[in-house]
Amino acid sequence: MRELIFHHYPNSPFSEKIRLIFGFKKLAWKSVLIPPVMPKPNLIALTGGYRRTPVLQIGADIYCDTALIADVLERIAPSPALYPAEVEGASRTLAQWADSTLFWTVIAYVFQPVAMPHLLGPLTPEQMKAFAADRAAMRGNAPRMSVGEATGNLREYLRRLENMLADGKPFLLGSAASIADFSVYHCIWFLQLAKPLASILDAAPRLKEWADRMAAFGHGEPEKLRSESALEIAAQASAAAADLLFVDTHGIARGERVSVTPTDYALDPVEGELLVSTDTEWAVRRTDPVAGEVVVHFPRIGFQLKKIQTNSGEQT
Known part of the structure; x- marks a missing residue:
């Protein structure tokens, strides 16, 4: 290979x-x-x-x-399979939602001044300005979500994800991890990096345990x-x-x-x-x-x- x-x-x-x-x-x-x-x-x-x-x-x-x-x-x-046959369609659909809707909701929520040093590290004012200009150019004319809107939406999305784990299964769609878990995880991982704002996850204890299980896969070699x-x-x-x-x-x-x-x-x-x-x-x-x-x-x-x-x- x-x-x-x-x-x-x-x-x-x-x-x-x-x-x-x-x-x-x-x-x-x-x-x-x-x-x-x-x-x-x-x-x-x-x-x-x-x-x-x-x-x-x-x-x-x-x-x-x-x-x-x-x-x-x-x-x-x-x-191991990213797309278990019995949930392939569901896992791809949930992953697409997480990579778009959930991701942009998390971004709008965490990009608050109090969390920026945790997300980007120690940046000079010039570097912070360059980062803001770069991301503004990337987004172009796409609508911006307010912090209030993002907070309300994120709470609801976290409730839904918590509910998916309510029956005790270890992963979102069953006993095995799928692409859906990895797409949701990167959003939760970024939310956890924003330490001053990560307490929003406290209302979803099963989701936090799930995130620990996901993190245990590590990064390979x-x-x-x-x-x-x-x-x-x-x-x-x-x-x-x-x-x-x-x-x-x-x-x-x-x-x-x-x-x-x-x-x-x-x-x-x-x-x-x-x-x-x-x-x-x-x-x-x-x-x-x-x-x-x-x-x-x-x-x-x-x-x-x-x-x-x-x-x-x-x-x-």
Whole structure:
């Protein structure tokens, strides 16, 4: 198996989701630390513009978004399963809710002045200003939730999650952990980091015990790797063969030039030659002066595919 190279930073909640999956599956991985804010030149050389954290690299294949990264890790190490057959649909649906609705509610709640030093560490006023500007650029014109609204919503979500554990089962959907647990966990983990505000969890004691069980999976076997070394690995590797059924729902053929862009925030398009189009995934081939030829993969859900018109440069 080729090395799993994980680009992340310590306090990234979505990174914690994948780090814990590494532990769950007892995987060894290379740890590349990236800046929490732009610029991220070495990461962008690999992704072609995608700036969100984390990113998984396997040779010259670059995987974006934790929903897809989890699928990739499941293919590599299918046991223990992230998607137990009896709850696969429910676990994916609950995970999608946690990665969007629950996550943004937690973010709106914890990003209060009293908790910021616990989430970001000791920052100078200039660094704090840079972080705020970076996240504002990521969110763009997306609506902001007030602290009062976030507090009320979060209390209700915590009650619902507590209720899911009321019958004594160890995990949210039964006797085994699923992708739903890992997606909910990274939100609870980030809430726990915000120590002055974490007492909101006291009303959900079963959920706190569940979080301890999740944390016990650990982070697998990480080993540090320099970002420059990761670029060298990409440049020297070839992407895995993409002999997959091509599923066209856009009227775009394999080999045409396209852009892929998130639909919610950090709307930075990645352009390249469409190589993979399955029921669940897109991938584009692109060339970077430093990283060489790479294939950048995205999940369909949460991303938009557009054809680039070569005669005018406009997209359709």
